[in-house]
Structure formats: C-alpha cells, structure tokens
Amino acid sequence: MTAPSETTVVRTAKDGDLLVVTIDHPPVNAISMDVRRGLMAAMDEAEADAAVKGVLIVGAGRAFIAGADIREFGRPPMHPILPEVCNRIEACTKPVVAAIHGPALGGGLEVAMAAHYRLAMHDAKLGLPEVQLGLLPGSGGTQRAPRLMGVEAAVELMLSGRHMKAQEAVGCKLVDQLGEGTDVLQAGLSFARALLADGAPVRRTRDLDAFKVGYDHQLGVLAKIQKDVEKKSRGLFSPLKVIEAVRAGLQMPFDEALANERQLFLQCIDSPQRAGLIHAFFAEREVLKVPEVKSVAPRPVTHVGVIGGGTMGAGIAVSVLDAGLPVTMIERDDEAVARGRQNVEKVYNGLIAKGRMSEQAKAQVMARFSTSTHYDALAQVDLVIEAVFEEMSVKKAVFAELDRVCKPHAVLATNTSYLDINEIAGSISRPQDVIGLHFFSPANIMKLLEIVVPEKVSADVVATAFSLATQLKKVPVRAGVCDGFIGNRILAVYRAAVDHMMEDGCSPYEIDAAMREFGYPMGPFQVSDLAGGDIGWATRKRRAATRDPKARYVQIADRICERGWFGQKTGRGYYLYPEGSRAGVPDPEVLQIIDAERERTNIQPRALTPELIVRKYMAAMVNEGANVVHQGIALRPLDVDVTFVHGYGFPRYRGGPMKYADMVGLEKILADIHEFAKQDPLFWQASPLLEQLVKDGKNFDSLNR
Numbered sequence: 001m002t003a004p005s006e007t008t009v010v011r012t013a014k015d016g017d018l019l020v021v022t023i024d025h026p027p028v029n030a031i032s033m034d035v036r037r038g039l040m041a042a043m044d045e046a047e048a049d050a051a052v053k054g055v056l057i058v059g060a061g062r063a064f065i066a067g068a069d070i071r072e073f074g075r076p077p078m079h080p081i082l083p084e085v086c087n088r089i090e091a092c093t094k095p096v097v098a099a100i101h102g103p104a105l106g107g108g109l110e111v112a113m114a115a116h117y118r119l120a121m122h123d124a125k126l127g128l129p130e131v132q133l134g135l136l137p138g139s140g141g142t143q144r145a146p147r148l149m150g151v152e153a154a155v156e157l158m159l160s161g162r163h164m165k166a167q168e169a170v171g172c173k174l175v176d177q178l179g180e181g182t183d184v185l186q187a188g189l190s191f192a193r194a195l196l197a198d199g200a201p202v203r204r205t206r207d208l209d210a211f212k213v214g215y216d217h218q219l220g221v222l223a224k225i226q227k228d229v230e231k232k233s234r235g236l237f238s239p240l241k242v243i244e245a246v247r248a249g250l251q252m253p254f255d256e257a258l259a260n261e262r263q264l265f266l267q268c269i270d271s272p273q274r275a276g277l278i279h280a281f282f283a284e285r286e287v288l289k290v291p292e293v294k295s296v297a298p299r300p301v302t303h304v305g306v307i308g309g310g311t312m313g314a315g316i317a318v319s320v321l322d323a324g325l326p327v328t329m330i331e332r333d334d335e336a337v338a339r340g341r342q343n344v345e346k347v348y349n350g351l352i353a354k355g356r357m358s359e360q361a362k363a364q365v366m367a368r369f370s371t372s373t374h375y376d377a378l379a380q381v382d383l384v385i386e387a388v389f390e391e392m393s394v395k396k397a398v399f400a401e402l403d404r405v406c407k408p409h410a411v412l413a414t415n416t417s418y419l420d421i422n423e424i425a426g427s428i429s430r431p432q433d434v435i436g437l438h439f440f441s442p443a444n445i446m447k448l449l450e451i452v453v454p455e456k457v458s459a460d461v462v463a464t465a466f467s468l469a470t471q472l473k474k475v476p477v478r479a480g481v482c483d484g485f486i487g488n489r490i491l492a493v494y495r496a497a498v499d500h501m502m503e504d505g506c507s508p509y510e511i512d513a514a515m516r517e518f519g520y521p522m523g524p525f526q527v528s529d530l531a532g533g534d535i536g537w538a539t540r541k542r543r544a545a546t547r548d549p550k551a552r553y554v555q556i557a558d559r560i561c562e563r564g565w566f567g568q569k570t571g572r573g574y575y576l577y578p579e580g581s582r583a584g585v586p587d588p589e590v591l592q593i594i595d596a597e598r599e600r601t602n603i604q605p606r607a608l609t610p611e612l613i614v615r616k617y618m619a620a621m622v623n624e625g626a627n628v629v630h631q632g633i634a635l636r637p638l639d640v641d642v643t644f645v646h647g648y649g650f651p652r653y654r655g656g657p658m659k660y661a662d663m664v665g666l667e668k669i670l671a672d673i674h675e676f677a678k679q680d681p682l683f684w685q686a687s688p689l690l691e692q693l694v695k696d697g698k699n700f701d702s703l704n705r
C-alpha cells in the first residue's frame with residue numbers, strides 16, 4: 001500500500017450544497033497526521049466555497065474512526081494535533097454533521113462530538129476507551145462528552161472504556177438521530193439536508209453549559225466516583241486523570257479546561273503505564289500472526305467433541321457452547337457422564353441465579369450438548385479436545401480410541417498441561433492431526449489459549465486451532481513442545497525463586513503483599529491456594545526422578561501438602577479459609593512449618609525488602625522467558641507477554657514480563673541475575689539471549705518486529 005497522501009486518506013466531494021468529507025485510512029480510519037491535515041484542509045475548503053451550506057463527515061470501509069493512530073503515541077507530536085482539528089470542525093460557520101457507522105472510538109468520537117450534529121447507524125459502536133491505553137480523551141472528549149450526555153454518564157463511558165450501541169447513544173443525547181438502512185452516506189446526506197431545510201443553526205458543543213447545573217451535586221458525584229476508582233483501579237494512573245479533567249470542566253471556562261485536559265493527557269503519555277498498555281494492545285493482535293495462519297486456510301469446525309467432564313472438560317464444553325457450536329462429551333461411565341453434565345449446567349445455573357441468563361436461553365444452549373460413554377458418538381465431529389487425567393497411559397488410550405472412530409481430517413487436540421505432545425501424536429496413525437490446546441482454569445473464563453505445535457502437525461491444523469480460538473473469543477499464543485510449554489515452564493522457575501525467598505526469611509504473606517503492590521490481583525501463594533496445591537505437588541513428584549540433585553529444592557510446600565492442606569478446596573493451604581471464605585488469613589502453623597524447615601536446612605532467616613522480592617521474582621521470570629524465546633518455544637518476547645497478561649494475572653499496565661524488563665533496562669535485570677548467582681550459581685544462570693541482547697545494546701522489543 002503506497003503511503004497515502006493527505007488527499008487520499010481524506011477525500012472531499014460536493015453533493016449539491018453539501019461538502020462530503022470521507023476519511024479513508026484502512027483498516028479502521030485511525031487518525032494519523034495525514035488524516036488530521038486532510039480534515040483541516042477539508043474545513044478550509046468548506047469555509048472558502050460559498051456554495052457549500054453544510055459539511056458531512058463519514059468514514060469509508062467498516063468504521064467511522066477508531067481513534068487517534070495509536071502507533072504515533074510515544075513519538076514527538078506532529079501538528080496539527082487532534083484538539084486543534086476538533087476545534088476547527090466546531091468553529092466551522094456552516095453546520096457540520098457526523099454520520100457514524102461501525103466504531104467511533106476515542107479521537108473518532110471526539111471528532112463527532114466537535115461536529116454540530118450526529119447521526120448513528122444501527123451498527124455504530126461509540127466509546128472513549130482511552131483509559132484502556134493508559135490515556136484519557138485528549139481532544140476535548142472530557143469537556144464535550146459531559147456537555148452532551150451529562151457528567152455521570154460521560155464519566156461512566158470514559159472509565160468503563162465500553163463501546164455504546166447506537167440506540168443508547170440516542171437515549172443519552174450523545175447522538176441526535178438513528179440512521180435507517182445500512183448506507184451511512186445516504187442516511188447522512190438526507191439527515192444533513194433535512195437540517196439545512198429546517199435552517200438548523202451551527203450548534204457548538206462547547207456552548208452547551210447545562211451540565212453545570214447542580215454544580216455542588218456534580219462535584220459530589222465526582223468525589224464518590226473518585227473514591228470508587230481509587231479502591232478498584234489498583235494503581236492505574238489515567239482513570240484519576242479523567243476525573244480531574246472533568247472536574248476542571250465544571251470549574252473553568254471551556255478553553256481553559258481544554259488546555260488543562262491537554263496537560264493531563266501529556267502526563268498520561270509520559271506514564272510508563274501508557275507504554276505498557278499500548279504494548280499489550282498491539283501484542284494481542286500480533287500473536288495471531290503466526291507462519292501457519294498466513295500460509296493455509298483452517299479446516300471447518302461445526303461440531304466439537306470433548307473427552308472428560310471434570311474441571312477442564314466442563315469449562316471447555318461451556319466455552320465451545322457459548323461460541324454457538326454443538327458439543328458431544330465423552331466420559332468413562334454413566335456416573336461420570338452425569339457429573340460432567342452437572343458441571344456444565346452448574347455454570348449456566350450460576351448465570352441464571354445472577355440474572356444474567358434465562359432458563360429458556362439455557363435450554364437452547366443445552367440442546368446443543370450431548371453426552372455418551374461410547375467414542376463412536378464422535379464419528380462425525382470436526383475437532384476433539386481431550387481433557388482426561390494427566391497420565392500418559394490414559395491419554396494414549398484415549399487417542400487410540402479417537403484414531404479408531406474419528407473421521408479423516410478431524411483435528412485431535414489435547415489439553416495436557418505438561419505431557420509430551422510429540423509422544424501422544426506419535427502413538428497414533430495420524431500425528432499430523434494432533435495439536436495441543438492448553439486452556440486455563442476456569443476454561444470458560446480465562447482468555448488465554450496456548451496452541452502447542454508438535455513436530456508432525458500439519459499447518460492447516462494449526463490454522464484451525466487459531467481460527468477456533470477466535471470463535472471462542474480466546475487470546476491464542478503459539479507455543480512449542482517442552483515441559484510446561486510457555487506459561488507453566490516459566491511459572492515453575494519463578495515459583496522456585498519465590499520458595500527460595502520464603503525459606504531464606506520472607507513469609508509467604510510478605511511475598512504476596514509485595515506482588516500485589518507490584519500490580520498482581522493475587523500473590524503466588526494465594527494463587528497456589530486457589531488452583532489447589534495438589535496439582536503442583538503431583539508435578540513435583542513427577543519431576544523428582546529427573547530433578548538435578550545439586551539443585552536447591554525447598555520442601556515447605558511438600559510439608560503443607562502432606563497435611564492435606566491444598567488451599568481453598570480443603571479450607572486451608574498457605575492461608576486459613578474460615579467457614580469457606582475466599583479471603584484467606586495468615587496461618588501461624590504454616591509459619592511454624594517454615595521455621596522448622598529453615599532449622600532442618602540450617603538457614604538463618606533474613607528479611608528481604610518488598611523491592612528486592614520483586615526484583616528476584618521478575619529476574620527469574622524474565623530470564624526463563626528469554627530462554628523460552630531463545631529456544632523457539634515462544635516465537636517472540638511479546639508471546640511471553642500475552643501469555644502472562646492473559647493467563648497468569650500479570651498486571652496489564654506493565655505490558656508483560658518482557659516489556660517490563662525493557663522498561664527497567666535489560667542490563668539491570670542481568671546485573672541482578674549475576675548478583676543473585678553469587679548465592680546460588682546453579683539456579684541463577686543468565687539466559688544466553690539476555691547476555692547477547694545486553695552485549696548488543698538491544699532489548700526484547702527488537703525481537704518482536
């Protein structure tokens with residue numbers, strides 16, 4: 001695609017006495033510098049042409065405008081900046097109409113709010129989602145939205161980042177009228193003509209001051225919202241700046257409040273959270289671009305089989321049912337079949353109890369769910385996902401059955417957490433159809449899906465897995481075969497570092513507190529209690545035979561599991577859970593177990609600062625992340641980032657562990673590893689990739705391109 005000149009990304013054409021301004025900057029008409037200049041030129045053209053009585057702004061393709069061009073953030077601003085463009089549109093002496101179809105988001109909605117009249121087609125999605133990028137609406141959105149829809153509704157739209165449908169936008173006066181039909185240009189032209197025919201005046205949003213009525217009440221509303229945000233947003237920067245900007249709008253004249261908004265916007269631009277959140281935005285889209293998907297078409301999937309109706313099988317079945325596909329579940333015997341169906345129904349009953357689903361809707365979904373103990377019931381399915389016990393012999397027996405009954409070209413997937421998928425594939429006659437689909441618990445909620453690619457799999461099977469992920473609204477990450485793939489492999493390493501810190505002198509509660517302060521919703525010990533300590537224990541036992549005898553092995557977790565304390569599901573783990581509460585309390589007996597282990601291993605406990613806890617935790621995670629990229633298990637560092645943001649609760653505003661390392665400075669992470677290696681050279685071995693990048697003065701992001 002040749003670099004579009006400003007004329008091509010913004011076209012103007014006369015339609016009678018209307019100047020039609022079309023933004024055509026695929027794929028989503030993002031407002032780049034050329035678009036801004038094109039809009040300025042179009043407004044000048046409208047003013048200069050006496051025959052023009054009004055202006056109609058529309059978007060070409062599938063969107064009105066999806067916002068400012070996010071790729072420009074972090075670079076020096078290029079003029080005209082968008083606030084100037086919006087002011088120019090608003091200042092036009094002829095009525096300006098915005099006709100919206102598809103996304104009108106961020107700067108796109110700000111352009112529409114700067115226009116004098118707005119029409120929205122039924123498929124319009126209107127929003128100010130800048131907070132999701134660590135920003136705020138920086139082109140008048142914090143001033144014009146409250147003027148159109150009132151303070152509370154405007155702030156809710158800005159803080160939620162949600163996309164509002166057209167009907168609601170008319171209801172809250174964000175737009176004036178719903179457009180009929182599907183042709184936005186025709187709907188826009190007739191709406192603009194009707195306005196001109198009625199002699200509709202120029203109506204500048206900046207002049208609408210009704211929102212200031214009940215000034216004290218509005219301030220009270222904002223103060224209450226601020227309290228809520230401070231509690232809920234756990235350290236996020238830009239949501240509080242949104243409130244600050246709106247409050248200033250109540251107290252200052254428009255242009256002063258606009259200038260203030262600009263200052264707050266630039267503070268957000270400078271915040272590291274902006275860099276982390278924008279990295280996460282693009283990384284989530286880059287993970288879809290894997291070699292196999294670019295080269296072949298996916299196989300059609302219209303019916304899915306699920307083997308096993310336990311924790312994962314049931315969640316996977318719900319995820320597939322929610323995508324509108326029929327599911328056939330296979331279990332060992334009738335009792336297990338009944339349990340599997342119960343586990344699936346439990347999810348929907350929960351939604352009904354919360355008023356988020358009707359009995360009728362549940363019946364419609366369950367009508368697409370069938371069960372059997374006979375594998376022959378899978379003869380016509382297009383794809384099967386196995387989620388039975390994590391035992392190689394059990395898995396191989398299941399795949400032998402699938403090899404016998406499934407039709408040619410059916411995709412055979414395993415949800416194993418750790419087992420060798422090459423070995424499973426090699427055990428049947430069609431290894432090219434075997435792939436790993438590693439869901440995360442609860443499978444109907446967690447967004448991450450590791451797509452594990454064994455040696456012999458054919459490219460269209462990988463493409464099918466990625467297309468299924470999109471159908472299931474999952475965030476897929478391509479992973480190579482190794483023990484634990486990307487996520488669990490790196491988890492095992494930083495979990496070991498955490499156990500070392502605990503045995504060295506920190507309490508599990510101090511470590512959890514430090515990681516919550518870092519931005520995690522839960523610390524590693526709370527996560528272990530949630531997932532169940534028995535799963536990790538089984539893995540440690542399985543690995544015991546191959547564990548390096550010289551490697552440090554902390555036995556505290558084993559001592560706790562030996563007591564049957566597996567966490568929430570047993571009422572205690574690292575924490576005590578009185579009367580089944582989900583909020584655990586520190587357990588003095590756990591601290592005694594830790595003291596006993598320190599004595600047994602002759603360790604003099606020493607306190608670690610929260611800052612050092614985070615440095616050790618992150619050094620272990622980043623270093624193993626580098627190994628995973630170096631060995632090609634992950635295609636790029638951004639794949640590791642997306643894995644941890646969507647599967648392991650890593651704070652999104654930090655972008656992911658590898659992005660975090662780039663922001664801290666790889667040389668600092670490497671220096672820490674070398675420092676820690678003085679204590680434990682076997683555990684702290686710097687990744688060759690990390691060493692090389694530091695030597696070359698490069699960072700992880702240089703490998704993402």
Ligand code: T1G
Nearest residue numbers: 030066067068069070071103105106107129137138139285
């Ligand atoms: N800038 C640059 N590229 C963008 C973009 C944007 N605003 N929006 C989307 N893209 C790219 C995206 O990377 C992908 O590229 C392709 O378009 C298709 O997107 C001053 C400060 C619009 C709902 O936050 O939410 O305005 O991967 O795969 O699923 O106040 O994109 O193909 O190379 O997501 O159909 C505010 C962000 C900006 C909206 C479409 N706007 N975009 O979803 O397609 S900040 C947003 C979206 C701002 C002002 C402020 C979604 C979408 P590629 P896609 P989709």
Ligand code: NAD
Nearest residue numbers: 308309310311312313331332336387388389390416417441
């Ligand atoms: P689970 O014990 O809850 O369920 C396993 C189910 O498989 C049981 O209902 C059992 O009856 C059924 N089953 C066993 N053998 C069978 C056979 N031959 N045919 C049909 N059904 C059979 O286990 P789970 O936690 O759901 O784990 C299932 C798989 O998912 C394992 O490989 C596990 O490693 C993996 N996994 C688990 C999690 C997790 O957090 N639990 C997360 C990701 C992946």
